[in-house]
Each structure stands twice: as structure tokens, then as C-alpha cells.
Amino acid sequence: MSIVEERYEKWVNHPNLDPRYKEVLAEMTPEEKNDAFYTTIEFGTAGMRGLLGPGTNRINIHTIRKATQGFAEYIKEHGEKACEEGIAIGYDNRHMSRELAFDCADLLAKNGIKAYVFKSLRPTPELSFAVRHLGCFGGIMITASHNPKEYNGYKLYDSKGCQLVPDLAAQVIDRVNAIDDELAIETNITEDQKKLVQVIGKDVDEPYYENVLSIQLNPDVEKDITIVFSPEHGTANVPVREIYKRTGYHDIPVEEQCTPDPDFSQTPTPNPEQPGAYELALKYAADNDADIILVCDPDADRMGVGVKHDGEYVVMTGNQSGAVLLEYILSQLHAQGKMPDNPVMFNTVVTSDLGEKVAADHGVETEKTLTGFKFIGEKVAKYEQTHEKNYVFGYEESYGSLIKPFVRDKDAPQACLMLAEAAAYYKKQGKDLVDVLNDLYAKHGTYEESQVALSLAGEAGAKRIQQILSDLRKDAPKEIAGEPVVKSEDYKEEIIEENGEKKPLTGFVKSDVLKYYLEDGSWIAVRPSGTEPKCKFYYCVKGSDKADAHEKTEKFQQAMAELTGTAE
Numbered sequence: 218m219s220i221v222e223e224r225y226e227k228w229v230n231h232p233n234l235d236p237r238y239k240e241v242l243a244e245m246t247p248e249e250k251n252d253a254f255y256t257t258i259e260f261g262t263a264g265m266r267g268l269l270g271p272g273t274n275r276i277n278i279h280t281i282r283k284a285t286q287g288f289a290e291y292i293k294e295h296g297e298k299a300c301e302e303g304i305a306i307g308y309d310n311r312h313m314s315r316e317l318a319f320d321c322a323d324l325l326a327k328n329g330i331k332a333y334v335f336k337s338l339r340p341t342p343e344l345s346f347a348v349r350h351l352g353c354f355g356g357i358m359i360t361a362s363h364n365p366k367e368y369n370g371y372k373l374y375d376s377k378g379c380q381l382v383p384d385l386a387a388q389v390i391d392r393v394n395a396i397d398d399e400l401a402i403e404t405n406i407t408e409d410q411k412k413l414v415q416v417i418g419k420d421v422d423e424p425y426y427e428n429v430l431s432i433q434l435n436p437d438v439e440k441d442i443t444i445v446f447s448p449e450h451g452t453a454n455v456p457v458r459e460i461y462k463r464t465g466y467h468d469i470p471v472e473e474q475c476t477p478d479p480d481f482s483q484t485p486t487p488n489p490e491q492p493g494a495y496e497l498a499l500k501y502a503a504d505n506d507a508d509i510i511l512v513c514d515p516d517a518d519r520m521g522v523g524v525k526h527d528g529e530y531v532v533m534t535g536n537q538s539g540a541v542l543l544e545y546i547l548s549q550l551h552a553q554g555k556m557p558d559n560p561v562m563f564n565t566v567v568t569s570d571l572g573e574k575v576a577a578d579h580g581v582e583t584e585k586t587l588t589g590f591k592f593i594g595e596k597v598a599k600y601e602q603t604h605e606k607n608y609v610f611g612y613e614e615s616y617g618s619l620i621k622p623f624v625r626d627k628d629a630p631q632a633c634l635m636l637a638e639a640a641a642y643y644k645k646q647g648k649d650l651v652d653v654l655n656d657l658y659a660k661h662g663t664y665e666e667s668q669v670a671l672s673l674a675g676e677a678g679a680k681r682i683q684q685i686l687s688d689l690r691k692d693a694p695k696e697i698a699g700e701p702v703v704k705s706e707d708y709k710e711e712i713i714e715e716n717g718e719k720k721p722l723t724g725f726v727k728s729d730v731l732k733y734y735l736e737d738g739s740w741i742a743v744r745p746s747g748t749e750p751k752c753k754f755y756y757c758v759k760g761s762d763k764a765d766a767h768e769k770t771e772k773f774q775q776a777m778a779e780l781t782g783t784a785e
């Protein structure tokens with residue numbers, strides 16, 4: 218019997234199988250069966266993420282119990298204090314999120330571990346905040362972040378409110394893998410064990426809001442702007458609107474997208490990376506002559522921005538909104554004499570060079586990390602200990618940023634407040650946020666950043682993605698669309714190659730990322746997504762002006778598609 222058949226038979230015949238899954242399992246086609254059982258769901262960029270449904274490669278009550286039992290073993294090994302400190306648990310609006318969160322709480326309690334679980338949906342950044350605020354040993358967030366409605370996921374946090382970095386995650390994963398019967402784990406608990414489960418809500422909301430309000434740099438700025446805001450049916454609805462209410466910003470919510478709907482029925486996509494997320498908000502903006510549009514993903518760790526510029530709405534990329542936030546924050550810190558000593562800003566190896574230029578212009582150092590905000594959170598914790606450098610901002614091209622590190626993950630409520638403040642501040646000076654961006658281009662050079670994400674699902678897709686990267690390794694490009702490759706970085710082999718010489722690449726954990734630097738100052742990077750079945754190609758293209766950068770981008774994208782055999 219193949220491993221797929223073996224696993225499938227075990228599930229189908231197991232007395233503990235959740236009855237909801239019986240029919241789905243019975244009706245699976247061979248392809249579906251293979252995809253659901255060919256592997257066990259793994260930890261990626263931001264925890265475990267996968268399609269909802271029965272199977273070892275799916276998110277369901279059994280795979281989440283297995284992960285939580287593994288986490289519980291890890292917590293118990295850290296002693297009684299860790300069990301007493303306990304775990305904070307949050308969840309979003311997705312199918313099964315609430316059920317899974319309360320089930321995790323019961324399972325932890327069954328293991329003698331204190332569990333704090335939110336009474337209703339909350340943003341991921343609030344969960345990160347709760348871990349530190351309540352002095353917990355760690356946290357769990359049930360969410361698939363920006364993925365489509367068919368997905369759910371499981372993010373794990375350490376005692377600093379930071380998602381587990383690979384070496385900590387590996388320790389938990391070892392405990393998870395040691396469990397061989399995920400269906401045998403039960404969560405029925407005694408009355409005494411129930412006492413270990415504490416429901417939280419307002420007691421955490423208030424201090425979180427207070428901290429968010431504390432990020433303001435110009436709280437008295439004239440708030441003469443109109444903001445169209447969409448939580449995309451997710452967790453940002455309550456906190457962001459509450460924060461605007463308390464600060465006096467005028468927001469117009471996209472009502473249809475304010476209901477916590479697991480089907481995201483009134484939006485084509487809840488992901489601010491995709492144009493569909495702005496469709497309805499753009500209509501609201503036009504009807505209300507709004508200055509800006511802000512949309513958050515379902516767990517409120519990402520924020521997308523639209524700006525009225527010359528009478529049209531321009532949707533910014535995560536690189537652009539990140540650079541504008543950075544410019545505003547750094548210039549204000551300077552103007553107000555608040556820039557700390559040894560200031561440092563963080564972004565990732567696939568984030569545009571523009572941010573680094575802006576930071577340098579303000580005397581701020583940039584440190585790069587791999588994709589995944591956990592690596593930024595890890596650095597925050599490190600410098601908090603050593604006091605060697607002081608955090609001023611962190612962001613990724615994937616629409617996430619963190620202004621003040623009382624949270625150790627991306628925080629969209631903070632970003633929504635700061636972006637509103639920046640828009641109001643610059644409006645007083647007769648500028649919109651696109652003008653600010655254009656000023657940055659004029660000063661630091663024009664960049665066009667783009668991403669091509671190829672969807673390659675299932676086992677075959679995963680293999681194809683591996684193949685693309687290994688082919689590039691075997692036959693490294695010397696030029697791309699006629700532009701010489703002057704340097705390349707391989708984050709898996711940990712090698713930098715420049716002028717025919719190889720040097721070790723240090724400072725990162727091994728990761729399947731390739732980056733090519735071109736003679737004209739542009740770069741191209743390739744990596745498999747760790748949250749979706751996609752192969753991502755990133756382009757940071759430097760041009761003499763916008764038209765030039767755009768023309769080159771098209772050329773490079775075409776050349777990479779041909780090089781990797783992925784042209785349509």
C-alpha cells in the first residue's frame with residue numbers, strides 16, 4: 218500500500234475521525250486524496266498554513282491538535298513556570314478559526330497549561346501584544362492571514378510575542394513529529410482543567426489601543442482628510458475604527474466588508490497585494506471624494522493604500538507605502554529631536570532598495586532579514602537586550618510594517634493610524650502621498666518594484682518550484698535581457714558570487730532564495746512562497762525615469778519567464 222493509501226485508510230477507519238470529514242473523505246478523487254495525504258502539513262514563512270479539510274496535509278481539527286500537543290510537550294519541558302505563564306490564543310474570521318482556538322485552549326488545559334483565549338476575533342498584532350502584556354510563555358494565532366477563504370493556519374509565538382524563528386520552530390516540530398496518531402488526541406477536559414482556560418477581551422484591548430495611540434508623532438495635526446477604510450471582513454474592523462474615533466480621523470467604512478464573514482463574500486479577495494481588494498473601496502472613495510483608501514487583510518497585519526493624486530486614485534505597492542511611512546517617521550523624529558542614538562530600520566532581502574536610501578538619508582542604518590516578520594521581531598528582541606541599536610521602523614514589501622515594537626509582528630492598526638497622520642500632515646503642505654513618493658524618487662532614483670507569483674499547486678507544483686530554483690542554480694544566468702549579472706547571492710548554498718569570486722554569505726539562516734544584481738543597479742530575486750503554493754519572482758528595477766523603469770521591468774520579466782520556462 219502506498220503511503221497515501223495507508224494514511225487515508227487510517228483516517229477513514231479511525232474511531233475518532235471527526236464525523237464532518239467522513240463524507241468528504243469518501244468522495245475524494247485520487248488526485249485529491251494524493252494532495253491531502255502525500256505529506257504532513259509543514260511550518261513555512263508564517264507558521265502552518267493550508268487548505269481546510271481532512272488529511273495530513275490539511276488544516277483540520279486533528280492536524281491542529283497534533284501541532285498543539287507538540288507545542289504543549291515543548292512548553293511542559295520548560296517547567297511549571299512556563300505552564301503557569303501559559304499561552305495567549307487569538308483567531309480571525311475564517312471558517313473554523315474560533316472552534317480551533319477554543320479547542321487549542323482545552324488541549325493546553327488538559328496538559329496542565331494555562332490558556333488565555335480571546336472571546337471574539339482579534340488582529341494578529343493584538344495577539345502578539347497580548348503575549349507580552351499577560352507575561353505568557355507564548356501564543357497561538359489561528360489565521361491564514363491574506364490567503365483565500367479555503368485556507369486556514371496556525372501561527373506560533375514565543376514569550377516576546379515574536380513568531381517562532383526556525384531553530385525554535387524546529388524544536389516544536391520535533392515534538393509534533395513524534396506524535397504518530399493525530400486522531401487519538403482528544404480535548405475533553407474536567408471541570409478543574411476548565412479553570413485553566415481564561416477568556417480575555419477588553420482587558421487586553423484597552424492597553425493595546427493605548428499603545429497604538431502612543432505612536433502618534435503629530436497628534437494635533439489638522440485632521441482634514443477623508444479615509445475610506447475596509448477591513449475586508451476581518452479583524453481590523455473594530456480596532457481601526459475605534460482608533461480613528463479616539464483620534465478624530467474621519468473614516469468612511471466600506472460597510473459591505475465590515476461584517477466578519479468567513480467567505481469574504483463582498484470582496485473578490487481579502488489580500489491587499491491584489492487589485493480586487495480595492496474594488497469596492499475605490500467606488501466609495503470616488504463617491505465621497507476621499508483622500509486615501511486603506512484596506513487591511515483579515516488578520517490585520519497587512520495594510521494596502523490608495524491615494525487620490527491629480528484626481529485619480531493610485532494604489533501603492535507595499536514597497537511604496539513602506540517607503541512613504543519611513544520618510545514621514547524619520548523626518549518627524551529628526552524635526553522633533555526624537556531620533557534615538559544608533560537608529561536602525563529593518564526590511565527584507567526582497568524589499569526595494571528605496572527604503573535603504575531613505576533611511577541612509579536620515580542617518581539611519583538598514584538591516585536586512587529574510588522574508589518573514591519573525592526575523593525582524595527576532596532582531597528587535599536582540600537589540601532590546603544589547604542596546605546596541607534602537608528600533609525606528611520595520612517593514613516588508615508584502616504590505617506589513619511595525620511602527621513601535623510593543624508588538625513583535627506586523628501591525629496594521631498602527632500602520633493605519635500613522636498613514637492617516639502622514640496624509641493629514643502632508644496635505645497641510647499641499648502634497649498628497651504620491652507627491653511624497655515622487656519626491657523620494659527625484660532624490661534617490663526612480664524604482665519600479667514588481668512581483669510575479671506563479672501559482673503551482675499540489676505535489677507536482679511543489680516539485681516544479683524546486684525545479685525552477687535548482688535549474689537556476691545549475692545554470693546561473695550571466696545576463697538577464699542583455700543586462701550583465703554583476704553579483705549573485707544564494708541564501709541556500711550561502712554563497713555570494715561577484716567578479717567570478719565566491720564568498721560565504723553570512724548572517725541569515727539557510728533559505729531557498731536566489732538574488733541577481735544587474736549592472737544597471739536593478740536586482741531580481743526568486744523564492745518559493747512559504748505561505749501559498751507559489752513561486753515568487755521579485756523585481757527591483759532602477760530607471761532614469763518611470764517610463765524607463767517600466768520598460769526595463771517588462772523586459773526583465775519576459776527574460777526570466779523564458780529563462781525558467783514559465784512564459785505563458
Ligand SMILES: O=P(O)(O)OC[C@H]1O[C@H](O)[C@H](O)[C@@H](O)[C@@H]1O
Nearest residue numbers: 262263589590615746747748749
Ligand atoms: O512570500 P511568502 O513566504 O508567502 O510570505 C509573504 C508574507 O507572508 C506573511 O504575511 C508573513 O507574515 C510575512 O512576513 C511575509 O512577508
